[in-house]
Each structure stands twice: as structure tokens, then as C-alpha cells.
Amino acid sequence: MSPDAFFALTEALCAGLSGTEILFCQLGGESSDFARLSQNRIRQAGHLQSATLGLSLLNGHRQAEAFCDLGGVPEQDLRTATGLLERLRERIPFVPEDPYLNYSMQARESLEQVGEGLPPAEAVMDLLVAEADGLDLVGIWASGSVCAGLGSSVGHRFWHESRSFNLDWSSYLQTDKALKCGYGGFRWEPDVLRAKVGDLRRGLEVMARPARVIQPGRYRAYLAPAALQELLALLAWGGFGLKDHRTHQSPLLKLVRAERGLAAGVNIQEEHVRGLMPRFTAEGFLKPDRVTLIEDGAFRDCLVDARTAREYGAEVNAAADVPESIAVGAGDLAMPDVLARLDTGLSIGNLWYCNWSDMNDCRMTGMTRFGTFWVEGGELVAPVEVMRFDDSLYHLLGERLEALTRERELILSPETYEGRSNASALLPGLLVSGIDLAL
Amino acid sequence: MHCLSQIADAFRAAAPSCDDWSLRLVAEETEHLEVRQDVVEPSVLGRSLGAMVSIILGAGVGYAATSDLSARGLRDAAERAADWARVHARLGLFDAALVPRSRLRAEYRSPVREPWDGMPLADKLALLQHANRSLAIDDRILDWSAWLAYRRLEQLLVTSAGAHVSQVFESVHPGLLAVANAGNQTQRRHGGGADTGRQGGLEALALHGFLEEAPRVAEEAIALLEAPECPTQVCDLVLMPSQMTLQIHESIGHPLELDRILGDERNYAGTSFVTPAMFGHYRYGSDLLNVTFDPTVAGELASGVADDDGTPASREYLIRDGVLERPIGGRLSQARAALPGAACSRASGWERPPIDRMGNINLEPGAGSLTDLVARVEHGVLMDTNRSWSIDDSRNKFQFGCELGRLIEAGELKGLVRNPGYRGLSADFWRSLDGVGGREALEVGGVRNCGKGEPNQSIYVGHASPPCLFRRVAVFGGGE
Structure with missing residues (x-):
């Protein structure tokens, strides 16, 4: 859907409001190609065209919300949305006043479009399959446009549209011996793909060595940025939201109370200004450039969405209570020196399926997956069979943290559960003196 | 109710030129009601309607999904699916001859004893407020919620081989949450059907003992605060x-x-x-x-x-x-x-x-x-x-x-x-x-x-x- 079509629909809906009614209209949509690969062949490929309209009807201190799919035919879309708006109007009298209703009453507007023309997905498939000839490549290509809009009877007119691609793939030798790779962005460069496939082939030469079986215990380790991202994705689950903090459900409760600390070099920010997400919230607020979550190992600020802000008397600084554009500050360990500094231990390329062992102590469990090697004397020796870790972030980002890398990796989320994600993370790798493996 | 059959008939009348096609139409209605800490959260109504078109051309198969159910929208989707089928024919993992071609004609409807619409909104909210209050039994309960979610999914699958499969799935999902805290120990306890689900209607409330469960859920959350750690x-x-x-x-x-x-x-x-x-x-x-x-x-x-x-x-x-x-x-x-x-x-x-x-x-x-x-x-x-x-x-x-x-x-x-x-x-x-x-x-x-x-x-x-x-x-x- 185009911004003109969305704002025309918004204006038509707002024209039908009466009395003290206020309407906020949100749009989320995508036009995407998806191609799944397995054994370096196309397993399943297709296209998605979708647009979802969200409606928030306010009347005094009462509100009700709804959403529906739009087809793109203006007259039909207006009929669908008008019918849904009428349903909201009917239910408003039956809902009590909402003390936490919080929408921006300051009209603002912006139009942001990111990304250039993308190559036809079919052409990328031809190139990829040819470049990866002989590899057992498995994964997904996703490309196209993703849009978000906000219009209101107050006068908001926001539009954010990105055209991007995300190739998320891995290459297998046998069973679970594999390396993971990703290439996402806004400008497609075939040479970058060729370079990544070349790196993959060289990495697989080490992966082809017989796997080493190690026993549970504590091991010195390097965690690559992708592995750190998995830890932070779990930490985001209650770690930074103001409501979770005020109701003592945060896994960082002891950190907030200064009963535990992280290493002085740990700095974590929500970088709205760097991120790829819209800068506006569904309630019409603007996000600040950044929110400092953890500074020099101490907890600093929470993420606060509109509703939580009204409940706890805080300022809105996020669209949700989980980070969408997280960044961890760089350290001073140069990437080329990582293995030498590790000397002997584990180089962990990725983690997988992390979950809480005990949130009260920020203790997590998860599995090693993809590109995990045993290192001796600063050299990759052999791949390691998958192992389960069970450890607290108070240790891994605390007294056992030896260094963060100087270089950071920008990781674009390949997630597509609620549509193609624009979330991203800018992360270093981390060297720890020990990580506890349990199984 | 959506007229899925009419959309299917229109698609069939202008069926794309290909070896085989299927059209799966899905209309979904949802509703979420919740009371947290005695405050009624914004209710959310959901309406979704769209189509998945699958096209087989020679050795290839491709799909396209769209929320544009106009004749032009479905035609465009079929063309895009055909584009992908051509690519799949060249680069596919398997021959599309393996893709099943259904001729089944069948219907299904979830067993519903107490329809969702049989209880007015005001009564549902009153029920949730009652359950929510029953969770707040102690100052150590720092957060407490009660909710009701409804989902109705109507699906029609038609194929060029003659299949016509109509199914309606309906479910109601109640739930309770109590969060207790003492010092650095926080315990969360769910109940009232929060951790499970079945097809059906509002009979789920009685099935899960929704109102009766609330005090037990809160009591267990508090009791867990004082309980010893599970031994290793x-x-x-x-x-x-x-x-x-x-x-x-x-x-x-x-x-x-x-x-x-x-x-x-x-x-x-x-x-x-x-x-x-x-x-x-x-x-x-x-x-x-x-x-x-x-x-x-x-x-x-x-x-x-x-x-x-x-x-x-x-x-x-x-x-x-x-x-x-x-x-x-x-x-x-x-x-x-x-x-x-x-x-x-x-x-x-x-x-x-x-x-x-x-x-x-x-x-x-x-x-x-x-x-x-x-x-x-x-x-x-x-x-x-x-x-x-x-x-x-x-x-x-x-x-x-x-x-x-x-x-x-x-x-x-x-x-x-x-x-x-x-x-x-x-x-x-x-x-x-x-x-x-x-x-x-x-x-x-x-x-x-x-x-x-x-x-x-x-x-x-x-x-x-x-x-x-x-x-x-x-x-x-x-x-x-």
C-alpha cells in the first residue's frame, strides 16, 4: 500500500468521527518474496502481499482497538475499516475508563524511505545456487518492501518504508556439523555473496575434521557476536521493560538493586537512531535517539512504552518493552587476536534455543550450534559436538568477562513471525574465562 | 461470516492456465479481553482474510499469498505463483509431480457448547474483574492478570482436481497469572487454562475452573517464595x-x-x-x-x-x-x-x-x-x-x-x-x-x-x- 492510499483511508475514516472521538490508524504491510533452500535447491518459494490496518478509537478516557487485513482496493478497504470502526464504537460504552490511556496529542509527520532497488529474487537464486555448487546449503532468501504507517484525527502522518533483503543460510557437512552465514541489507552486491561463500568453503575445511566430544564442566571460551545476540534476545525477555522492573519480574533485579554488577566495560544501549525501525510509536510518540540501558556494568534506564509510561509516570522512550535496535559497546580486543588470546578453549559461533534456568539469578541455558570449535594454542583444532550451557549472565558479563572485541557486527534479524522484522543488533564478540557446560 | 465459497467460485471461473492449482481461503476472527491489576486493558478485535494460491507448472510449484481478493488480486497472485513455479522447475529440490492433488470433499466444525457471542461483553469483563480481584490476596502479589481470548478460523480449500474442504475451528482461551515477590525471589504462577487449550466455546471456563482457580494460583505463587530450592x-x-x-x-x-x-x-x-x-x-x-x-x-x-x-x-x-x-x-x-x-x-x-x-x-x-x-x-x-x-x-x-x-x-x-x-x-x-x-x-x-x-x-x-x-x-x- 502506498502512503497516499493509507493517508486517504485515514482521512476518510476520521471524517466519520463524531463528538469527542479520536482515531489512530496504524498500518503494517509487506510485499515479499521468500525462497527456502535445502541441499542448495529450492524447497519452497513464493510471494506475499499483505497489509494490516490497526484502529484505536478513543472517546474521553475510554478506548478500544481492532485490526483487519486490507486488500488494496480503496472502496472495499474503506467498507471493511468502517465496519470495524463501527464495532469499536459499539463497544466503547461497555468498557470502563482507562487510567493508562496515553496517546500523543501533538500532530507530527515524517516520511522515511530506506533502501534501493533490489534484484529480482529469481536472479539471486540463480547466482546463489551456482556459487554454492557442491555445498549442502539450507536456508531462506527474503526480500522486498516492508512498510509502517500512522495517521490520526489529531493530525499524525508518519510513514516508514524499507526495501531490503535477508539471506539467512547455513551449510552442512553431515548430521549437525555446519557453519552459519548471513547477508542482509539494502543494497545487493553479488561480490559480497561470493566472498561469503568463499569464506564458508574455507571454514568447512576445519569443520570436516573429526568432532571432539567434551565433558560437562567450565571452559574458557570466545562467544562470537551471533552467540551474544542469542543471550541478549533472552535477556530482552523481561530484562529492560519498566513494567517488568516495577513488578520485580526482571531477570536483572539484583543488578538494579546493585547487589550484583556487570563488568565495568559492559555498555548496552537501545539505539533508535541507528536502527532500522520506524522512529514513531503506534500512539504517535517519537522515540529518542538512544536509551542507555546499562552503563559501565550498572543498570541505567528502562524501556518505556506509552501505556507503561502513563501507569508509572515515566516518559515514553520506546514502542515496546523489548529492544529492537540493541547495541553493546565495543571493547579493545582486535578480532584477529581473538584465538591467540583465547589460547585453549571453545570458540562458539552461535548459540541456540536459550531459555531461563532461573530468572532470579539471570541464569540461562541453551545449546551450542553452528561453527563451534575446540581451540588449542590459538588455533582451531576441531569442531565440537553440541553442548548445553547453564550459566548466569552475572558471571559471563561479570567477573568472568575478559574482553569485548573492538570490531562489532551488525546483525539484521531474519525473523518473520509477525512479518519481516526490521530489528537489528550491533554487537562485539566476548572472551570469557569460563562458561559452564552442563550436558 | 465471509463468503469464501463465492470467492472460490470466482477464482475457479477464471482459473489460471497451469497443470494444477489450489486455493486456500482463510478468514480469522479474534478477540482479546484482559484485566490487569483491576484495570481493564484495551480490548482488541481482529479480522483477517486472505488467500494462498498454489500453482503447478510442469516440474515446478510456486505459491503466492494475498489479502487482495478481487479478481485482479487473485489473478496477480496466480501469476506470481506461476513465476516461482518456473524457477522451481529449474532449481527445485524435487519434481512437482510429487505434490499431492486432493479431490477430497469434506466439512468440519469444532464442537461448541457455549458460543462466544452468547455472553455479552459486559458480562465477560465482569467475570474477568472478579477473577482478577481473587488473585490479589496478599501484598506480596505484585502483578496479577486475568484474560479471555477467542479465535474462530474458517478455511476453505479448493483445487483444480475437485477438492472442496471446508473447516471451522473455534476456541476460547482463558488464563490467570499471579506474580509474587519477596526480596530477590520472584515466582510466577499460571492457571485457569493459561498453559493449555482446546477447541470449543465458553465451556472452557468451567473446564478449567476459571473463577475457582484464582485463589489457588495466587496462594501457590506466594508459597513458592518460601519453598526450598528443588534439590540437585x-x-x-x-x-x-x-x-x-x-x-x-x-x-x-x-x-x-x-x-x-x-x-x-x-x-x-x-x-x-x-x-x-x-x-x-x-x-x-x-x-x-x-x-x-x-x-x-x-x-x-x-x-x-x-x-x-x-x-x-x-x-x-x-x-x-x-x-x-x-x-x-x-x-x-x-x-x-x-x-x-x-x-x-x-x-x-x-x-x-x-x-x-x-x-x-x-x-x-x-x-x-x-x-x-x-x-x-x-x-x-x-x-x-x-x-x-x-x-x-x-x-x-x-x-x-x-x-x-x-x-x-x-x-x-x-x-x-x-x-x-x-x-x-x-x-x-x-x-x-x-x-x-x-x-x-x-x-x-x-x-x-x-x-x-x-x-x-x-x-x-x-x-x-x-x-x-x-x-x-x-x-x-x-x-x-
């Missing part, structure tokens, strides 16, 4: 049906999915420790382990008359007397692997293509009550309600946590223990199964957030199980 030891383990749901899901359901065994999911959801050569003789568990794929159980979450390829649903044994019999794979995967399977090709909505999915994966009952199982334990732990799940990409090394644990000594239930967890290997764990409760202890439930696939899909799956007894399991509690 190897001992016997009794799992309640709420946790058996998760155990079956992660370490039987997912590893038996045929697309994982074929390698399709290796980049995301993972592969499987199960190989094609194991079917027919591999000992998956003890003799007590009998697991079925059963879409015929009335009211279970994934019951229906056919899958999303139009394959008629039928009950199949996956594991019988502990021996692995068949994987969970739809007709396409069956053809690729030359293995039997089940009617399990399912999509999360109109915007996603079907893939191999669990339907209802049930552990068949044995004999006896929960008390009978506990009586056989000299020293052990009982665990209830999943709160944490993690398993490796081959679905073997797992670690699960529960909300509530209770010690068992000399055949009797004793005091609560907090932060209980256990870990093991799927391949060993099911062989330690030494007790399966009887039909009177069977609970029918499921999970509503099973994630898998690229692009990602989250879907409902059903699980039924009685409580079960496992011998010599590594259990542990909380702390750093």
Missing part, C-alpha cells in the same frame, strides 16, 4: 499432564517431523536425531510408550477432517509399545522420503504455505491414578506447569523447567520446592518411562505457540497425556 540430584520424576504436553511436544513431536528428518529445517528449527532407517524397529521408549497422531479426538486443538493439502485425517500410531513406527510427514514429504506419514501438512494462516506439522500428538493412557504413580516413588520430585524449554537442534539434549515442584518421599507427596528443572537426552529419557496414568488421569491440552518454518510460522498443536513416572532423572533447582 538424580531421582524419580513424576510429570503432570501440563508438563507432559511440553515433553511430548519437544522430544517426540518435533524429532518425528519428516521435513526435519529430510533436512528442510536445518537452518532454523533444526534437524532430528531420528533417521529414516529407524522406523519400524528403533526402541524410542519403554514398552509403556504408545504415541498416536490423532485428529479424531473431540475438541483437541488440532482436530479436523483434513490437513491443508486436503489429505483426509486419520488416527495413526507413531510409537507402539515403545517402538518407532512412522514419522509426522504430509504426503509430499512421504513421497520424498518413501515413508508413511500422517495428514499433517499445515499452515499458520493464509499468508504461509503448509509444512509438516504436529497435529494432535497424544501419549496413550496406561492404568491407575496420580496417587498410584506417586505411591511407587521412594524418593523423587513431581513437577507441574512448564515455564522453560530448551532442546538442541537434533531434539536430543533437553532442559526443561517448571513453575512448581513437590517432593515425593516414601510414596507420598510432601512439601513444595521452587525453581524445579530437569535435563536429559530424549533417546534415554523415554526408556526410563516406568508409569503411565490411566484414562481417568488423562488431560487433553496443547500448545498455541509452536514455532517453525522459514518464513516463520506459529501454530496450534494438541497434546493429550496422563501424568507419567520416569526413573533416575537429573533434577535441579535455582540459584547461580
Whole structure:
């Protein structure tokens, strides 16, 4: 859907409001190609065209919300949305006043479009399959446009549209011996793909060595940025939201109370200004450039969405209570020196399926997956069979943290559960003196 | 009600030129009501309507999904699907001749005793406010919520071969949450149906004892604050049906999915420790382990008359007397692997293509009550309600946590223990199964957030199980 079509629909809906009614209209949509690969062949490929309209009807201190799919035919879309708006109007009298209703009453507007023309997905498939000839490549290509809009009877007119691609793939030798790779962005460069496939082939030469079986215990380790991202994705689950903090459900409760600390070099920010997400919230607020979550190992600020802000008397600084554009500050360990500094231990390329062992102590469990090697004397020796870790972030980002890398990796989320994600993370790798493996 | 048949008729009348096509239309209605800390949260109504068009051209197959159901919108979708079918014909993993062509004509409707619309909005909110107040029993309860969710999904599948499969799935999901805190210890307890699900209507409220449950949920959250940590030891383990749901899901359901065994999911959801050569003789568990794929159980979450390829649903044994019999794979995967399977090709909505999915994966009952199982334990732990799940990409090394644990000594239930967890290997764990409760202890439930696939899909799956007894399991509690 185009911004003109969305704002025309918004204006038509707002024209039908009466009395003290206020309407906020949100749009989320995508036009995407998806191609799944397995054994370096196309397993399943297709296209998605979708647009979802969200409606928030306010009347005094009462509100009700709804959403529906739009087809793109203006007259039909207006009929669908008008019918849904009428349903909201009917239910408003039956809902009590909402003390936490919080929408921006300051009209603002912006139009942001990111990304250039993308190559036809079919052409990328031809190139990829040819470049990866002989590899057992498995994964997904996703490309196209993703849009978000906000219009209101107050006068908001926001539009954010990105055209991007995300190739998320891995290459297998046998069973679970594999390396993971990703290439996402806004400008497609075939040479970058060729370079990544070349790196993959060289990495697989080490992966082809017989796997080493190690026993549970504590091991010195390097965690690559992708592995750190998995830890932070779990930490985001209650770690930074103001409501979770005020109701003592945060896994960082002891950190907030200064009963535990992280290493002085740990700095974590929500970088709205760097991120790829819209800068506006569904309630019409603007996000600040950044929110400092953890500074020099101490907890600093929470993420606060509109509703939580009204409940706890805080300022809105996020669209949700989980980070969408997280960044961890760089350290001073140069990437080329990582293995030498590790000397002997584990180089962990990725983690997988992390979950809480005990949130009260920020203790997590998860599995090693993809590109995990045993290192001796600063050299990759052999791949390691998958192992389960069970450890607290108070240790891994605390007294056992030896260094963060100087270089950071920008990781674009390949997630597509609620549509193609624009979330991203800018992360270093981390060297720890020990990580506890349990199984 | 949407006129899905009219849309299908219009599509059929202007059918695209191709070897075969299918059209799957999905209309979904949802509603969410919630009261938190005595405040009614914004109610949310949802309406979704869209189409998935699949086109076969020669050796290729492609799809296109669209919310534009006009004649032009569907024509454009068919053309885009055909574009992908041409690419698939050149670069595809398999020949589209393997794609199933359904001719099934069938209908299904969820059993609903008390329709969602039979209770006015004001009464629903009053009910939730009552339940919510019942959770606030102590100053240590820092957060408390009660909610009701409704979902009605109407689907029509038509194919060029003549299939016409109409299904209406309806469910109501109530839930309660109490969060208790003392010092640095926080405990969350769910109830009232929060951790499960069934098809049907508002009869779910009585089924889960929604109002009656609230005080118990809050009391247990507070009691867990003061309970000792679950001991770290190897001992016997009794799992309640709420946790058996998760155990079956992660370490039987997912590893038996045929697309994982074929390698399709290796980049995301993972592969499987199960190989094609194991079917027919591999000992998956003890003799007590009998697991079925059963879409015929009335009211279970994934019951229906056919899958999303139009394959008629039928009950199949996956594991019988502990021996692995068949994987969970739809007709396409069956053809690729030359293995039997089940009617399990399912999509999360109109915007996603079907893939191999669990339907209802049930552990068949044995004999006896929960008390009978506990009586056989000299020293052990009982665990209830999943709160944490993690398993490796081959679905073997797992670690699960529960909300509530209770010690068992000399055949009797004793005091609560907090932060209980256990870990093991799927391949060993099911062989330690030494007790399966009887039909009177069977609970029918499921999970509503099973994630898998690229692009990602989250879907409902059903699980039924009685409580079960496992011998010599590594259990542990909380702390750093």
C-alpha cells in the first residue's frame, strides 16, 4: 500500500468521527518474496502481499482497538475499516475508563524511505545456487518492501518504508556439523555473496575434521557476536521493560538493586537512531535517539512504552518493552587476536534455543550450534559436538568477562513471525574465562 | 461470516492456465479481553482474510499469498505463483509431480457448547474483574492478570482436481497469572487454562475452573517464595499432564517431523536425531510408550477432517509399545522420503504455505491414578506447569523447567520446592518411562505457540497425556 492510499483511508475514516472521538490508524504491510533452500535447491518459494490496518478509537478516557487485513482496493478497504470502526464504537460504552490511556496529542509527520532497488529474487537464486555448487546449503532468501504507517484525527502522518533483503543460510557437512552465514541489507552486491561463500568453503575445511566430544564442566571460551545476540534476545525477555522492573519480574533485579554488577566495560544501549525501525510509536510518540540501558556494568534506564509510561509516570522512550535496535559497546580486543588470546578453549559461533534456568539469578541455558570449535594454542583444532550451557549472565558479563572485541557486527534479524522484522543488533564478540557446560 | 465459497467460485471461473492449482481461503476472527491489576486493558478485535494460491507448472510449484481478493488480486497472485513455479522447475529440490492433488470433499466444525457471542461483553469483563480481584490476596502479589481470548478460523480449500474442504475451528482461551515477590525471589504462577487449550466455546471456563482457580494460583505463587530450592540430584520424576504436553511436544513431536528428518529445517528449527532407517524397529521408549497422531479426538486443538493439502485425517500410531513406527510427514514429504506419514501438512494462516506439522500428538493412557504413580516413588520430585524449554537442534539434549515442584518421599507427596528443572537426552529419557496414568488421569491440552518454518510460522498443536513416572532423572533447582 502506498502512503497516499493509507493517508486517504485515514482521512476518510476520521471524517466519520463524531463528538469527542479520536482515531489512530496504524498500518503494517509487506510485499515479499521468500525462497527456502535445502541441499542448495529450492524447497519452497513464493510471494506475499499483505497489509494490516490497526484502529484505536478513543472517546474521553475510554478506548478500544481492532485490526483487519486490507486488500488494496480503496472502496472495499474503506467498507471493511468502517465496519470495524463501527464495532469499536459499539463497544466503547461497555468498557470502563482507562487510567493508562496515553496517546500523543501533538500532530507530527515524517516520511522515511530506506533502501534501493533490489534484484529480482529469481536472479539471486540463480547466482546463489551456482556459487554454492557442491555445498549442502539450507536456508531462506527474503526480500522486498516492508512498510509502517500512522495517521490520526489529531493530525499524525508518519510513514516508514524499507526495501531490503535477508539471506539467512547455513551449510552442512553431515548430521549437525555446519557453519552459519548471513547477508542482509539494502543494497545487493553479488561480490559480497561470493566472498561469503568463499569464506564458508574455507571454514568447512576445519569443520570436516573429526568432532571432539567434551565433558560437562567450565571452559574458557570466545562467544562470537551471533552467540551474544542469542543471550541478549533472552535477556530482552523481561530484562529492560519498566513494567517488568516495577513488578520485580526482571531477570536483572539484583543488578538494579546493585547487589550484583556487570563488568565495568559492559555498555548496552537501545539505539533508535541507528536502527532500522520506524522512529514513531503506534500512539504517535517519537522515540529518542538512544536509551542507555546499562552503563559501565550498572543498570541505567528502562524501556518505556506509552501505556507503561502513563501507569508509572515515566516518559515514553520506546514502542515496546523489548529492544529492537540493541547495541553493546565495543571493547579493545582486535578480532584477529581473538584465538591467540583465547589460547585453549571453545570458540562458539552461535548459540541456540536459550531459555531461563532461573530468572532470579539471570541464569540461562541453551545449546551450542553452528561453527563451534575446540581451540588449542590459538588455533582451531576441531569442531565440537553440541553442548548445553547453564550459566548466569552475572558471571559471563561479570567477573568472568575478559574482553569485548573492538570490531562489532551488525546483525539484521531474519525473523518473520509477525512479518519481516526490521530489528537489528550491533554487537562485539566476548572472551570469557569460563562458561559452564552442563550436558 | 465471509463468503469464501463465492470467492472460490470466482477464482475457479477464471482459473489460471497451469497443470494444477489450489486455493486456500482463510478468514480469522479474534478477540482479546484482559484485566490487569483491576484495570481493564484495551480490548482488541481482529479480522483477517486472505488467500494462498498454489500453482503447478510442469516440474515446478510456486505459491503466492494475498489479502487482495478481487479478481485482479487473485489473478496477480496466480501469476506470481506461476513465476516461482518456473524457477522451481529449474532449481527445485524435487519434481512437482510429487505434490499431492486432493479431490477430497469434506466439512468440519469444532464442537461448541457455549458460543462466544452468547455472553455479552459486559458480562465477560465482569467475570474477568472478579477473577482478577481473587488473585490479589496478599501484598506480596505484585502483578496479577486475568484474560479471555477467542479465535474462530474458517478455511476453505479448493483445487483444480475437485477438492472442496471446508473447516471451522473455534476456541476460547482463558488464563490467570499471579506474580509474587519477596526480596530477590520472584515466582510466577499460571492457571485457569493459561498453559493449555482446546477447541470449543465458553465451556472452557468451567473446564478449567476459571473463577475457582484464582485463589489457588495466587496462594501457590506466594508459597513458592518460601519453598526450598528443588534439590540437585538424580531421582524419580513424576510429570503432570501440563508438563507432559511440553515433553511430548519437544522430544517426540518435533524429532518425528519428516521435513526435519529430510533436512528442510536445518537452518532454523533444526534437524532430528531420528533417521529414516529407524522406523519400524528403533526402541524410542519403554514398552509403556504408545504415541498416536490423532485428529479424531473431540475438541483437541488440532482436530479436523483434513490437513491443508486436503489429505483426509486419520488416527495413526507413531510409537507402539515403545517402538518407532512412522514419522509426522504430509504426503509430499512421504513421497520424498518413501515413508508413511500422517495428514499433517499445515499452515499458520493464509499468508504461509503448509509444512509438516504436529497435529494432535497424544501419549496413550496406561492404568491407575496420580496417587498410584506417586505411591511407587521412594524418593523423587513431581513437577507441574512448564515455564522453560530448551532442546538442541537434533531434539536430543533437553532442559526443561517448571513453575512448581513437590517432593515425593516414601510414596507420598510432601512439601513444595521452587525453581524445579530437569535435563536429559530424549533417546534415554523415554526408556526410563516406568508409569503411565490411566484414562481417568488423562488431560487433553496443547500448545498455541509452536514455532517453525522459514518464513516463520506459529501454530496450534494438541497434546493429550496422563501424568507419567520416569526413573533416575537429573533434577535441579535455582540459584547461580
